[in-house]
Structures are given as structure tokens and as C-alpha cells.
Amino acid sequence: MKNKLFISILFIFSLSLQSETTKEIYSFANDVDQERFYTLVDTYRCPKCQSSNLAGSNAPIAKDLKREIHRLIEEGKTDEQIEVFLSSRYGDFILYKPAIRKNTLILWIGPFALFLLIILFVVRWNITSKRQPKDLEAENIVKAIERTRLKKLVEDE
Amino acid sequence: MNRLTHYLPLALFIVLVLGLFTFLDREESDLRSVLLNKDFPNFSLSRLDNAEIITKDDLLELPSLLNVWATWCVACLVEHPFLMELKNESRIKIYGLNYKDDRNKALKLLDRIGDPYELSIFDKDGKLAIDLGVYGAPETFLIDNEGIIRVRHVGVLTPEVWEQKFNSVLSKLKEDEK
Incomplete structure (x- = not known):
């Protein structure tokens, strides 16, 4: 029994090892380049699978782009040049951090504008709701005065 | 507090939803066509049917379509009859870009179902495809007389898509030529 368990555990681990080795391996001239590649x-972003980055995707296009990035690094291209290479082909779509331009302005400013608007709204709402009790009090006083005046009028009749 | 301010959050929410819908919809078509009105990228790849290396200059018949296809692409089979129709009615020449495929399988498939292409470029590693911003198959490009990309369509080329996206641009190109 113990033996069987041991073998099945070994089997499970051997499977995961195997799947590890099917991943593409890229070699680099130095550690800095390798670090750059992983960054x-x-x-x-993977152009095919919209909710994943290149690293996390196994789509054929993501593999090709990883290969191209590897090639560009080996050719001594800078990060900026690699970004130009990618965005001139796949557009802003693959950038998680799009450049600040007229058509991307809403992405950059929108959340802050919305936040400010909400703050303004909350503050205003607070002010008006705080004022309300006082107003009610004043109203009550007015009502009390009117009531006594009415009472007086009725009594005078 | 008056009534209007009660409805303000709801109004803001509706504006936000409408804004996001129009913005994101437009985004989609904008972002995926960076190569529109740009030169068709140069390349140096083998033909599908023999080992001869061809370049952009071998795409002789312009304006023409460039259709990205592969044997592993099921949707390509769907649009295949329409491509045959375009070829048989000689409405436009079509060049094929055989994308990340097996040469033998690809040739066999064309033998079996018919070859709508003037020639096919064999792009095993997806090199030219990356230069074109291709991220799947099928995709279809319209290249004008000067080798400039005028239309790009991602997905199956149906007669409807042809009418909507390609035909008007093509007839305008032909008119300008005269």
C-alpha cells in the first residue's frame, strides 16, 4: 500500500516536470538580457487572448512574439525599439500602459475625473444632510409659534 | 435634497455605460488596423509549391487580396468556396499566406478542395504575419496598385463582408486608375 502511494506520488511529480520542460527555453548572452526578456x-498583452500577457499565453502568436522579442534582444535592440516594433504592428492593443494621446486621454484622466466627481457629490450630500436637522428645528419653532397664535385666536372667539 | 440630485448617480451611471460602449467599440476597430494605408511590408519567404524565394515584388497583380490561411484553420474552409468564386469570376486576384503550417498538408488540401490563389507564400514561422499584425487565421487584406494596404478583415470573408468592406474600396481604386 505504502509502495503504491509512493509510486503514484512520483508519477504525479514526473508529470508536472514533463509539462515544465515543454515550455520554450530561451538562452541569453547575459543575465541582464534574460531579466529584460522576462520583464x-x-x-x-497577447493579441489573441485578450486577458493574458505574452508570458502567460500559449497561443501560437504569443510564442512567435516571444521568439521575436528574444531575437530583438539578441540583436541588441533597446526596450523602446522593441516597443515600437510591437506597437507598429499590433497597435495600442498590446500595451497594458498606452501612450498618452488624444484618443487615450479618457483612459488616463477618466478614473480621476470620476473619483473627483464622486468626492464632490459625497461632500455636497453630507452638507445638505447636516443642514436638514437644523432646518427641521426652525420649522418646528415656527409651527409652535403658529400653534399658540391659533390657540389664542380660538380662545379669543 | 431635491428630486434631481436623487437621480444624479443613475444618470452618471448611464452616461458611463454608454460612454464605455461607444469608446470601447471604436477602440476595437481602431487598434487593430495600425497598418491601414501603410506600405505592405517587405518579405523574403519561400513559395508554398516550390522552394523558390519570393519577395514583395513578386506580387505582380495589383490590386489584389492577401488571404491568411492554414490547414489547421477551420474557418478558412468556411470562406474557401467564396474565395473560389472570386477567382472563377475573376473579380480579383488572391495571394495566399500559408500561416504556421505543414507544407505537405497544405498542398494536399489545395489539391483536394481547389486552389483559389495565384500563389501562396509559405510562412512557417509567422514572420510576415507578425509584420502584418496578424494574430490568427483567416485574415484578408486588400492591397492597392501601389502596394498599400487599404482594407483589413479579421475573420471569415463572406459575401456580405465583401460587399461592405472590400467592394466599394476596390471599385474606387479601379475608377481612380482610369
């Missing part, structure tokens, strides 16, 4: 494939 870059983390930074860009």
Missing part, C-alpha cells in the same frame, strides 16, 4: 513578456 518584456510580462509587460505586453
